[in-house]
Amino acid sequence: MRLIDAQWIEWKIALRFLADNRLQSLLIIVGIAVGAAVIVFITALVTGLQANVIQRTLGTQAHIRVLPPDEVNRVPAPADGAVALNLENPRAQRLRTIVNWQDVRDLLDARGELRAVSPLISGPAIARRGVARASVNLLGIDPERYQRIIPIAPDLIAGRFHIEAGHAVIGKELAEDLGLGVGDKLRLDAGGGREVVVDVSGIFELEVRELDARYVYLDLKQAQALLDLPGGVTVIETAVDEIFQAEAIAERLARLTGLKAESWMATNGQLLNALRSQTMTTQMIRLFVGLSVAFGIASVLAVSVVQRTREIGILRAMGSPRGQILRVFLLQGGLLGLAGSGLGGLVGWSLVQVFNTFGPGLFFIPVDPALIPTAMAVATVTGVLAAAMPARRAARYDPAVAIRYV
Amino acid sequence: MSEFARDQEVLRLAGLGKAYNPGTPLEQQVLHDIELRLSRGELTALIGPSGSGKSTLLNVIGLLDSPTAGELYLLGQPTRDLDDGARTRLRNESIGFVFQFHHLIPAFSVLDNVLMPLMIRHGKPRAEDVALARELLEAVGLAEFAQKKANQISGGQQQRVAIARALVTRPALLLADEPTGNLDTKTAETVFELFRRFNREFGCAVLVVTHDPRLAASCARTVQLVDGRIVSDRTSA
Numbered sequence: 001m002r003l004i005d006a007q008w009i010e011w012k013i014a015l016r017f018l019a020d021n022r023l024q025s026l027l028i029i030v031g032i033a034v035g036a037a038v039i040v041f042i043t044a045l046v047t048g049l050q051a052n053v054i055q056r057t058l059g060t061q062a063h064i065r066v067l068p069p070d071e072v073n074r075v076p077a078p079a080d081g082a083v084a085l086n087l088e089n090p091r092a093q094r095l096r097t098i099v100n101w102q103d104v105r106d107l108l109d110a111r112g113e114l115r116a117v118s119p120l121i122s123g124p125a126i127a128r129r130g131v132a133r134a135s136v137n138l139l140g141i142d143p144e145r146y147q148r149i150i151p152i153a154p155d156l157i158a159g160r161f162h163i164e165a166g167h168a169v170i171g172k173e174l175a176e177d178l179g180l181g182v183g184d185k186l187r188l189d190a191g192g193g194r195e196v197v198v199d200v201s202g203i204f205e206l207e208v209r210e211l212d213a214r215y216v217y218l219d220l221k222q223a224q225a226l227l228d229l230p231g232g233v234t235v236i237e238t239a240v241d242e243i244f245q246a247e248a249i250a251e252r253l254a255r256l257t258g259l260k261a262e263s264w265m266a267t268n269g270q271l272l273n274a275l276r277s278q279t280m281t282t283q284m285i286r287l288f289v290g291l292s293v294a295f296g297i298a299s300v301l302a303v304s305v306v307q308r309t310r311e312i313g314i315l316r317a318m319g320s321p322r323g324q325i326l327r328v329f330l331l332q333g334g335l336l337g338l339a340g341s342g343l344g345g346l347v348g349w350s351l352v353q354v355f356n357t358f359g360p361g362l363f364f365i366p367v368d369p370a371l372i373p374t375a376m377a378v379a380t381v382t383g384v385l386a387a388a389m390p391a392r393r394a395a396r397y398d399p400a401v402a403i404r405y406v
Numbered sequence: 407m408s409e410f411a412r413d414q415e416v417l418r419l420a421g422l423g424k425a426y427n428p429g430t431p432l433e434q435q436v437l438h439d440i441e442l443r444l445s446r447g448e449l450t451a452l453i454g455p456s457g458s459g460k461s462t463l464l465n466v467i468g469l470l471d472s473p474t475a476g477e478l479y480l481l482g483q484p485t486r487d488l489d490d491g492a493r494t495r496l497r498n499e500s501i502g503f504v505f506q507f508h509h510l511i512p513a514f515s516v517l518d519n520v521l522m523p524l525m526i527r528h529g530k531p532r533a534e535d536v537a538l539a540r541e542l543l544e545a546v547g548l549a550e551f552a553q554k555k556a557n558q559i560s561g562g563q564q565q566r567v568a569i570a571r572a573l574v575t576r577p578a579l580l581l582a583d584e585p586t587g588n589l590d591t592k593t594a595e596t597v598f599e600l601f602r603r604f605n606r607e608f609g610c611a612v613l614v615v616t617h618d619p620r621l622a623a624s625c626a627r628t629v630q631l632v633d634g635r636i637v638s639d640r641t642s643a
Binding site: 007008009012016017019020310311313314315316317318319320321322324398399400403 | 465468470471490491494495497498499503505509510511512513514522523525526527529530571
């Protein structure tokens with residue numbers, strides 16, 4: 001209010017000039033509104049779309065997986081003066097445990113950048129029921145920790161998420177393939193004569209075919225025994241808060257633990273690429289729409305300055321300082337930007353609601369509560385900047401000349 | 407309103423000259439070595455043929471334009487070296503303008519137009535500002551038009567509003583550039599009567615550029631400008 005009081009006459013003149021040129025003001029406000037609506041809608045749409053894609057992708061995978069380092073051949077250094085000719089075959093990577101995984105887990109638990117840490121053992125097996133067989137992936141987990149990374153319970157379609165010795169939770173596809181229901185028996189054969197029969201306690205549907213057909217969740221100890229790695233875990237999965245920091249965090253974790261750390265960003269390169277180009281496209285659209293809005297405001301004010309030459313001359317003759325004239329036109333630019341973007345924000349928001357209500361229903365677009373205020377603030381600043389050139393021109397008019405302008 | 411000294415100096419021009427495009431091949435000397443003194447009580451007509459430099463002189467006196475030679479003292483203060491901001495302030499505080507083509511701001515009401523110099527100076531008008539503006543509108547006979555838009559009244563009325571506006575700051579000097587140029591004789595006489603009255607009542611020096619010999623003759627003092635020089639300066643009894 002103090003600002004308005006101090007520049008009372010500037011506000012009064014600016015508002016009166018805008019109101020006086022009603023049609024001109026209205027047209028440019030509609031123009032700005034169209035631009036602002038496009039920006040608001042496309043920003044909400046792309047943000048919503050990306051959030052949705054990320055959520056779907058990361059809903060079924062860990063952000064960073066910490067694994068034992070690959071086994072490599074050690075080649076002894078040849079004796080002095082000797083020439084060694086090596087024929088080297090890459091080694092088969094057998095299932096191995098992370099050495100001292102309890103310590104690694106505790107270390108990771110203590111890191112604030114990780115939201116959740118879940119050690120697990122993962123290995124292949126054959127699931128059998130009667131004559132039907134299916135190859136599956138055994139996952140021995142600590143259910144409480146694991147749920148913090150991939151919440152399975154909400155995706156259960158039958159039974160409950162009950163993981164303990166003698167029980168397994170399996171996917172919908174596998175259940176259908178083997179004709180299993182909750183409470184039925186399932187034989188798991190991990191090779192080497194290690195077999196076990198478990199009760200199906202729950203069936204989940206993650207809507208990812210590969211996972212629904214292959215994942216079998218078991219108690220950690222039971223899986224360790226089946227996979228012949230007593231007391232071992234093959235991977236520690238983690239989740240982070242800042243998902244786009246995952247790669248940087250993974251590099252830190254790898255250096256810290258001496259283990260291999262894979263981030264979702266490294267294993268989903270395609271997706272990341274798509275997201276980045278989408279973001280860039282949106283930014284380009286925003287930039288160019290913003291520029292055209294700015295030029296629109298500038299051209300309308302440039303015309304207005306010429307139209308008001310004589311009035312500017314009168315004001316100057318009556319003792320209006322250059323700064324006052326300058327501010328009158330800067331204010332008009334800002335007010336046009338504010339009004340146009342306010343209207344445009346409303347239209348953009350309505351478009352999003354229409355999309356959410358009547359659209360294809362593929363996903364829901366949330367509107368960030370900061371989006372419209374931010375758009376309005378940016379548009380207002382853009383308006384003031386766009387007004388700078390015409391306003392300077394108005395302020396520089398020679399009053400003696402301007403007053404004779406017809 | 408009569409505590410002012412009628413012979414107090416308001417304006418003094420000393421060797422004042424004005425050239426356009428000085429120092430270039432297009433240089434054009436418009437005013438030569440003007441000496442002029444105006445005091446509070448004076449109502450002066452500035453006459454002369456077209457192109458004699460009357461409007462330029464008025465613009466220089468009104469601080470809308472700067473002289474290229476000599477000095478202009480407004481209320482005893484030299485003005486030549488003032489910057490734009492100081493000249494603007496001085497113009498707002500000490501000078502009132504009335505132009506030939508009324509020059510009101512059509513977007514504003516009659517009352518706002520009258521108040522404009524005060525609003526430019528200190529923003530939102532105070533109660534006493536509004537009272538003064540209404541008093542002046544009353545004096546020019548337009549009190550009932552206060553809320554009308556400036557372009558909804560006749561030319562003669564607009565010119566009277568412009569006079570009220572010029573006087574609202576109680577200026578020491580009122581400058582009028584052919585204020586009756588496109589008014590009919592009767593309206594022109596009314597406008598001149600207002601100048602005489604405010605000159606008397608407010609003690610503001612009035613300098614009027616006019617083509618009309620009858621109106622010029624009704625002023626106590628007549629200054630004639632020809633080719634940028636003062637050729638006669640007569641004061642009638």
